[in-house]
Amino acid sequence: MRSTLSKIAAVVTAATVTLAMAACGSSTGDAAGKTLRVGTLSDAPPSIYLENGTFTGYDNELLRDIAKREGFEVEFVGTEFASLLAAVANGQFDIGSSTISTTEARKKTVAFSNGYDTGFTTIVGKKGAHLTDLAGLGGKRLGVVQASVQDDFAGRIAGADVVRFPDYNAGFAQLKNGTLDGWVVPKDIGQKYLDQNPAIALEFGYTAEDKDTPSAYAVRKDNKDLLAKLNDGLTKAIADGTVARLHARFYQQAPLTRELAQGGPGLPVRNPGA
DSSP: OOSOHHHHHHHHHHHHHHHTTSOOOOOSSOOTTOEEEEEEOSEETTTEEEETTEEESHHHHHHHHHHHHHTOEEEEEEOOHHHHHHHHHTTSOSEEEEEEEOOTTGGGTOEEOOBOBOOEEEEEEETTOOOOOGGGOTTOEEEEETTSHHHHHHHTSTTOEEEEESSHHHHHHHHHTTSOSEEEEEHHHHHHHHHHOTTSOEEEEEEEEOTTSOEEEEEOTTOHHHHHHHHHHHHHHHHTTHHHHHHHHHOTTSOOOGGGSTTOOOBOOOOTTO
C-alpha cells in the first residue's frame, strides 16, 4: 500500500502529463491484439489507485484479467472523474474504469458493460457529528467529487452547501482541516481513508445502497465489439470465481453481492437501443 496520498498524487500528475502526449485510443473495431487506453483515477482505494507507480485496485485488476481472457492489453492513464465519460465518448480513452455507476443520465454519453460491483454511498464526518439524518443536513458543507453519483446525491439534500472537488484527496484534505462538515463518498473508499488515517477522529453517517446502478466499465456507444468482449470476459471471471477472489482481496470488510459470487448470474446492464 502507498506511503502517503500526497506522494501518489504527485506521481500520477507526472504520469498523466507524459501519457497525454500519446495517441488517442482506438474508437471502434476489433480490440484483439490492441493496447487500449483506460482512463482511471489514482486516489480511490481499494477500487482504483496507484501503488508503487502502478495503477491497481479491484476495478483495474479485474479489467486486466478480462483483457487477458479477451486477447487485448490495457494502458492505464490517470485522469479526473469529471472529464472521464466525455473522454471515453470522444475516443481519448477506449475504456473508463472508475467505479462508474450506471445511471440513466450517463447512458446518454457512453455505453456500459454489465456490472462488476455494487456499493453504498455514505457521509463521513468528524466523530460526534452524527450526520445520520438527511433532514438535519441543511446548511452543512458537504464535499463531493465533481460529476460523481455522490455529487447527484448531495445535490438532492435540501439546503446543503455542496462543495465540488476534482478528486478524493482534495475533499479529504478539506474534511481533515474542518472546512467541510461532511464528505460524501462510496463507503468502501471512505473506509480505506479512515483505515489509513487512524489518528483522525471520523465516523460514518447516513448511508444508502447503490444496487440499482452497479459499477461498470464505460466504452464509446459505437464500440460494440469492445463492449461484447468486456461482457464475455466478465461473465467468465464470475463463473470461475475470479471476481469473488479479487473482491475478497481488495474489499476485506465488504460482502460480495450474490449475483457476482462464483457461478452467479451477474449484474446485467441495459444500454438504450440495445
